[in-house]
Amino acid sequence: MNLNKSVLRFSGHDTFHCKEQWILKGLQLIENEGDKEIFKSTLAISKLGVGKNMVRSIHYWLRAFGMLDDNEEVSAFGKMLFLEERLDEFLENEGSLWLLQYYLCNLKYASIFKIIFNDYFSDKASLDFSEHQIMNYINRKLLSNGQKEVAVKTLNSDFKVFIRTYVSPVKNEKTVEDDFSAPLLSLNLISDTGRKNGMNQNIYRLNRRMHEVISSEILGYCLLDQFGSENAVSYDNIKKTIGSYLCLSSDGLDELIDKLCSSNKEFVYKDDAGVKQIQIKNVTEEFKNNLLKKHYEIQ
Numbered sequence: 001m002n003l004n005k006s007v008l009r010f011s012g013h014d015t016f017h018c019k020e021q022w023i024l025k026g027l028q029l030i031e032n033e034g035d036k037e038i039f040k041s042t043l044a045i046s047k048l049g050v051g052k053n054m055v056r057s058i059h060y061w062l063r064a065f066g067m068l069d070d071n072e073e074v075s076a077f078g079k080m081l082f083l084e085e086r087l088d089e090f091l092e093n094e095g096s097l098w099l100l101q102y103y104l105c106n107l108k109y110a111s112i113f114k115i116i117f118n119d120y121f122s123d124k125a126s127l128d129f130s131e132h133q134i135m136n137y138i139n140r141k142l143l144s145n146g147q148k149e150v151a152v153k154t155l156n157s158d159f160k161v162f163i164r165t166y167v168s169p170v171k172n173e174k175t176v177e178d179d180f181s182a183p184l185l186s187l188n189l190i191s192d193t194g195r196k197n198g199m200n201q202n203i204y205r206l207n208r209r210m211h212e213v214i215s216s217e218i219l220g221y222c223l224l225d226q227f228g229s230e231n232a233v234s235y236d237n238i239k240k241t242i243g244s245y246l247c248l249s250s251d252g253l254d255e256l257i258d259k260l261c262s263s264n265k266e267f268v269y270k271d272d273a274g275v276k277q278i279q280i281k282n283v284t285e286e287f288k289n290n291l292l293k294k295h296y297e298i299q
Helices: 021-031 043-048 052-064 076-082 094-107 111-123 131-144 152-166 216-227 235-245 252-264 285-295
Strands: 126-131 190-196 202-206 232-234 267-272 277-281
Touching: 043 052, 052 094, 076 094, 076 126, 076 152, 076 190, 076 216, 076 285, 094 111, 094 216, 094 252, 111 126, 111 131, 111 152, 111 202, 111 235, 126 131, 131 152, 152 252, 216 277, 216 285, 232 235, 232 252, 235 252, 252 267
Parallel strands: none
Antiparallel strands: 126 202, 190 202, 232 277, 267 277
16 A cells, blocks of 8 residues: 555544554554454454544554554564564653654654644744644645645644644543543643634644753664665755754754764764755664664663
């Protein structure tokens, strides 16, 4: 199954944001049943103990987070983190959450994540946004992409799922525990400003900053995943992709790159006549995976 990565997608999660244990449970289901088509079977409903809509949602998030490839096989990253190496199967290490954030944006399977963290703010001075602003931007992108309009209800649901992925709901008698179990909540990448726009919609803010908790090994792994086939990558390309996906300020990205190059001779920072780039030397897939093991202190 080869999906057109340029096609924008705003449905498939059945209005459910990803819950804390869904990724592990979904991958274990595939492993235990030995069937990559298990999510198309009614057996998945009884095995996971959830309704068919939630089964579809779990499958969607496995794709969105890069746990499954285009052929529905468990990805190398999924195997390393959850099934074989089991670097962090219970997502106890914050580095794992940053990796999930990277894949969520970079794979573009759930289009709204890359759109908000990357595209929408590429030329904005303010980091504030509302649902109305994002909906208008998405409709313009659909038009320029040659895609037909998406139903307003679908876009509204997708935006709400995006917000629930990062912003804790207000506690009240209707709030259930599952609402607080989204794995990426603790990254604090999006804040509710407490203000409303003229349409009485909440105004949110992108929290672009240093993020000192991201290790240089995590950055290096993302860098090789994104640009591993290149000998040199411009600083601007890194900033526009990985930097924006991880919601890093310029200072935050600079500091991480400096740490990465200082501790790994395979990465060399160059600034010649104002042209900044990272040179990548003699790296292999094993080196890339070993960066992760170093982060998890396995080596």
